[in-house]
Amino acid sequence: MSEKITIYDIAERLNITAATVSRALNNNPRISASTRKLVMETAVEMNYKPNMLALALKSGKSNNVGVIVPYIDRYFFSSIIRGIEEELYPHGYHVIICQTFEIETKEIETINTLLNAQVDGILMSISKATIDLEHFKGVLSKNVPLIFFDRKKNIEGVSTVTIDDFKGGYEATKHLIEQGCKRIAHLSGDRSLEIYNDRFEGYKQALKESNIPFDERYVLQTKSDIEAGKKAIDKLLKLKERPDAVFSSSDYIALGVIQQLKAKNIKVPEDFCVVGFSNEPFTKFMELSITSVDQSTLEMGKMAAKVFLKQAGGRVKTDQKVVLAPKLEIRKSSSKK
Amino acid sequence: MSEKITIYDIAERLNITAATVSRALNNNPRISASTRKLVMETAVEMNYKPNMLALALKSGKSNNVGVIVPYIDRYFFSSIIRGIEEELYPHGYHVIICQTFEIETKEIETINTLLNAQVDGILMSISKATIDLEHFKGVLSKNVPLIFFDRKKNIEGVSTVTIDDFKGGYEATKHLIEQGCKRIAHLSGDRSLEIYNDRFEGYKQALKESNIPFDERYVLQTKSDIEAGKKAIDKLLKLKERPDAVFSSSDYIALGVIQQLKAKNIKVPEDFCVVGFSNEPFTKFMELSITSVDQSTLEMGKMAAKVFLKQAGGRVKTDQKVVLAPKLEIRKSSSKK
């Protein structure tokens, strides 16, 4: 039932004013050592805790940052958030999480309520459905640091922390070529998202360097789930010149592909190699573990947080573009020898 | 660069006072329709957004709730958080997430900073390491609703949302008995946590009902990861009377068990059945899919949020204890026929 005690309560007890208490508590230089000591002790004794809301109103800083992701229960996102939280907590920031469910209107609305709540920054991965970019301008015009992680759109003033998706696609494809695969298909999400397009470009580059002709029929854009993977591989297998490998921009697609291949008695990796993307936990648990491109999500989260801290600290005025290196985790689904 | 505009700006523009603007905006009955209309329109035109921090300071309500979990990147927790967020967002609450990493001091500290931040409630799963319960009293004494999900300690005034762990353990074990298993081992986490103890009690009850003698050598307490599972099964296999099944209180332990059994050429499920707990996503993706007890995490999160809303709305004064039903998902690792 403990009543909230304020600096006024301390002041009253000591027969001084709240201002003095405030100064003592904040280590203001011009205050006598004796009163400071007295105030400090009394504060502890009375179990004083500063009201952060009052502080926030006064300073305009809420010490909260908003983190927006499509779904929080996807490992990819939750591990990034873990990184953000780990990095920001020691600096006194709290992390507010919001989900867009890949809906643009939800994204816009969420950004607005976060802005109303006076967050000190917004770290987010934009929704797949987002086309209009006006709402981001709104954030910038309020001088609230805006940082995109993973899914990026090029907007002046917005910092980004991404992995080198081109390189990820390139290395995955090159690996398949090295395994002796000749007709490598590529399954990607909607390529209007930069990440998917970059992986696609990396894929093409790898083919080109090895003088393997690019064949459009081997490239499909689909949803990023198991069912979509199954459907896609069905389609590919109907081609007269069947592919002998798939580089997928999603681990779920890769899993669907593998399950379907198994159902059709096509041996992985002997007759068909598969590489996914994201290094979701399940890829390494599978009996037939799945080769995948790791996106170092924890680090991505920490880096996004660091970028925010720099901007919030005013140490940097311009936006920053951080690109992390992807790491190919080679596992059974693509290891022939 | 847009300056923040307040009700004073609107008032000035319309030559009325801020109080009137406030009333108009809040649909206060005693205000003329005309001024209300005027104020509303001007607010939109000037793009007025209320400052939630000011509101929060005034009302003492931050419209934030704190959610504390050991790790946010475990699917079990992230999906609960998803449920909480989905339920609370429409009610205007934001979700602040914090991690304890299973460290008691971190838990205490986190609760305190959350309390300082004036959260309107705390929803949490307590750390495994937590022994002392004093910090929870602190929350209650401030009249901040406190809700435990999954991991519970019995504290007066604290609401809990859990699944019926006893029933989960009971059904898992009964299922194994029905599969013809005779010597069922049980691997659990530290049973000083109620959830683990309840599952253990359910296990014993199922054995008892089927007149299978309880054998202490078949019960081990371990960490909840793959390596621990491997070690545990190694130990069990050294017994003269080897078990022919394992009910594990963790999917990761179950996975370790299965991997090790495979390494030793013991066939699952033909010669050895395995059941896990939590229904982690990977359990159904495996080629040898794992039978597991689903804890309906999304629902658990939503329910925790609902309990909070009831308490926050003052509709309920006493604590609530909600128990959800577990659901056994039978898969290959335990399906003999």
Added chain:
DNA sequence: TTGTAAGCGTTATCAC
């Protein structure tokens, strides 16, 4: 070194 008073953006309690 300390006290006084204004202000952060609202809402609520009086008056008129």
Added chain:
DNA sequence: GTGATAACGCTTACAA
């Protein structure tokens, strides 16, 4: 129906 004014808890010129 609308206007003053105080209050939420804190910081910070400006005085003293």
